[in-house]
Amino acid sequence: ELKVEQNPLFLSMQEGKNYTIYCNYSTTSDRLYWYRQDPGKSLESLFVLLSNGAVKQEGRLMASLDTKARLSTLHITAAVHDLSATYFCAVSDGNQFYFGTGTSLTVIP
Amino acid sequence: ETGVTQTPRHLVMGMTNKKSLKCEQHLGHNAMYWYKQSAKKPLELMFVYNFKEQTENNSVPSRFSPECPNSSHLFLHLHTLQPEDSALYLCASSQDPRDRLRSYGYTFGSGTRLTVV
Numbered sequence: 001e002l003k004v005e006q007n008p009l010f011l012s013m014q015e016g017k018n019y020t021i022y023c024n025y026s027t028t029s030d031r032l033y034w035y036r037q038d039p040g041k042s043l044e045s046l047f048v049l050l051s052n053g054a055v056k057q058e059g060r061l062m063a064s065l066d067t068k069a070r071l072s073t074l075h076i077t078a079a080v081h082d083l084s085a086t087y088f089c090a091v092s093d094g095n096q097f098y099f100g101t102g103t104s105l106t107v108i109p
Numbered sequence: 110e111t112g113v114t115q116t117p118r119h120l121v122m123g124m125t126n127k128k129s130l131k132c133e134q135h136l137g138h139n140a141m142y143w144y145k146q147s148a149k150k151p152l153e154l155m156f157v158y159n160f161k162e163q164t165e166n167n168s169v170p171s172r173f174s175p176e177c178p179n180s181s182h183l184f185l186h187l188h189t190l191q192p193e194d195s196a197l198y199l200c201a202s203s204q205d206p207r208d209r210l211r212s213y214g215y216t217f218g219s220g221t222r223l224t225v226v
Contacts, residue, residue: 004151035217042113042217043199088152097215099152 002027002093006100013079014108021074021103023089032072033090034063037102043088079107112136115200115218122190123226130185130221132200139204141183142215143175146197158183190225197222 003026013019023032031050035043047056049065049072056063060083062075072089086102113134122128132141143155157165158177172194174186183200201215 040118040219040222042219043201043215044217045215090152097152097154101151 002029002091002098004089004091004098004100006087006089006103008103009101010104010106012106012108013076015080016078018078019076021076021087021105023072023074023091023100025070025072025089025091025098027093028070029067029091029093031092032065033092033097034072034074035088035090037086037088039085046087076105081107081109083107113200113202113216113218115198115221117221118219119222119224121224121226122187124190124192126190127186127188129187130198130200130223132183132185132218134181134200134202134216134218136202136216137204138202138216139180140202141177141180142201142203143183143185144199144201146199146220148196152199156185187223190223192225195223195225 005024007022011019033048034046036046037043047063049056049063052067054065060077063072065072074087076083084105084107086104088099088102090097090099116131120128139160141158145153145155154167155169156163156175161177161180172189176184176186185198197220199220200218203215
C-alpha cells in the first residue's frame with residue numbers, strides 16, 4: 001500500500017515569513033495533489049502536479065514535484081492570516097488516492 | 110458550496126441508534142465516494158460507486174452500509190456504531206473514476222461530523 005507522509009504536522013508561523021511543507025510518498029507515482037481544508041469545511045483542490053519537475057504557483061503558494069525523490073513541497077511565501085488551514089497532499093497509484101495526515105498551519109499576526 | 114452537499118452537518122448518535130448520512134451532487138459526475146477523516150490519521154477511503162455500482166469496499170465494517178440509488182445521491186447507513194467511529198465523514202464525486210487520477214481529483218462535500226456516544 002502506498003504511504004504518504006507529511007511534515008510538519010503542525011506549523012505555527014508569523015505573518016510575512018516563508019516556510020515549506022513536505023510530502024513524501026513510498027512508491028512510484030506521477031500524480032500528486034494538494035488540497036486545503038478550512039475548519040468545518042470541505043477539502044478544496046489547490047494544485048495537481050502531473051510530471052517530474054512540475055511547479056505550480058497560486059498567490060503565495062507554490063507546489064513542486066520531484067518524482068525521483070518521491071517528494072513534493074508546498075512553499076508558502078510571506079504568509080498571511082488567510083492561509084491558516086490544514087493542507088493535505090494526496091498521491092495516486094493509478095487506482096485510488098492516498099492522503100497524507102495533513103499539516104495544520106496557523107499564521108500568527 | 111462546492112456542488113457536493115452533505116447532510117446533516119453534525120450528528121450525535123448512541124451506539125444502538127440507526128441513522129443515515131446523505132450526499133448529493135448535481136455536477137453530472139458519475140463516481141461518488143465515502144471517506145472517513147479521523148483526527149491525526151490520513152483520509153481513509155471507505156466506498157466507491159461508479160455509475161451506481163459499488164466498485165470498492167476497503168474492508169469497512171458491516172455496521173457501515175452504503176447505498177447509491179442514482180448517480181446523484183449517495184447514502185451511508187449507520188447502525189450499532191462504536192465510539193471509535195466518531196469522525197468526519199466526507200463525500201466526494203468525480204466526473205469519471207479515471208478523472209480522479211488526472212485532473213483536479215475530487216470535488217468534496219463539507220462533511221458530516223459524527224459523534225458516537
